[in-house]
Amino acid sequence: MCAIGNQGRTRSAPRNRRALALQCMSSKRQEGKRKRKANELILSADKRTLANQRRTMTEHSDLLEIVRRPLSPDVQLEVQASGEEYEQVQAILENEECKYPRLWYDGTRNIAIVAAPPSALHAAMVTALLSDISRAVVRQPGLSSEISNRVYQWAEMGNTRGRTTRGWDGAIQYREGNRTTLMIAVEVGVSQSYESLRAAISWSVCALRCRLGIAMCIREQGRGEAPDPPQYSSIQEENAAVDEAEEDFRHQLTERPYGPLVRDGVTWFGRLERVVLETYRAPDENITESMVLDPSRSFTIVEDGEFVGGDVPPNLQEVVLGDCIPDHILDGDEIVARPVKFFRRDWFEAQFQAGMVRTAGNRMRPRPQ
Structure with a gap:
C-alpha cells in the first residue's frame, strides 16, 4: 500500500508544479496590468x-x-x-x-x-562661415588628419549657465575622446538689433568661455508694408511660380548684386543697407556672464547696396589655428598663431546672393498659420 501511495504522490507532483506555474503566471499578468x-x-x-x-x-x-x-x-x-x-x-x-x-x-x-x-539667408551665412573656417583648418600644411578630423561644426543648440539659458547659431568645437571644447561661436543677425546680437555673442565668449566669437550683422532696407503672398491653387502651381521667380531674381542680381529683388512690382527682398563682420574676445580672465563686449575687429562688407569689403583681411586680422584647435594639441607657438584664411569676396557673394534669392522666394509662399 505504501508503494501505491508513493506512486500517486509522484504522479500528482508534476500537476502541482504546473498549477503553481500557472498561478505564478497569472499573478505576474495581474501585476503587469x-x-x-x-x-x-x-x-x-x-x-x-x-x-x-x-x-x-x-x-x-x-x-x-x-x-x-x-x-x-x-x-x-x-x-x-x-x-x-x-x-x-x-x-x-x-x-x-x-x-x-x-x-x-x-x-x-x-x-x-x-x-x-531663421530665414534662408540667415541659415546660409551661418553654414558658410562654419564650413569655410573648417575647410581652411583642414587645408593647413603639416597638420595631421588625426588632429584636423577632430574639428566639428555644431548647429544651433542651447546652453545653460546659472539662471540664463541661451543658444548660439553655430559653433566650431574640438573633440578629444569624450571631452569637447568650444572654440568658435558664430552669430548671424538679420532683422535683429545690434545690441541683441552683441549680447548673444558676448554670452558665448564670457559665459561659455569660447576662444573667439564671430558675428555678422545684416541690415535689409525696409520693403514697405509686407505684401501678402500670392494665392495658389495647388502646391505644384506654388512651386512652379516660386521657381520661376527665383530664376528672375538671379538675373536681377547680375545688375544689382545686393538687391532689391522685385517681382510684378512687389519688392520681395529689399536692398542691402549694411553687412558688418565682427570678432569678439574676452579681454582678460576677470569677466562675468552678463558682460557685453566691444568687438575686437569690425569690418563693413556691404554699404548701401555696394560691396566695400575689398580690403578685409582673409583671416579678419586675427583668426588663427589656435582659435580652432586647443594650444596643447599644436606643436609650437608659430603653429598656434598661423592665420586661418577663410574670407574671400567670391565665396561671400555666392553664398550671400543664394541666401537672398531663397529668402525672397520663401516670402512668396503662403505663411504658416
Missing part, C-alpha cells in the same frame, strides 16, 4: 496637469501669447517673464515637440527671448 494601469493614471494625471497649466497660463501669460503668434523669420522678441513662467512655457513647447519658436531666458534681466525660425 496593475502597473500599466498605474502608469496610465500617472500619464493621464501629467497630461491633465499640463492641460490645466496651459489653460491657466493662457489666461494671464504674455509670454505664451507671444509664443503662439505667427512670427516672421529671424524675428527675436524680448518679453518680461519670471523664471517660473519661462519654465512652464518651455515645458508646453517641449511637450508639443515644437522646433520653433525657440525660447531662451536671460536670468540677469528676467527676460524671455522668443526666437523665430
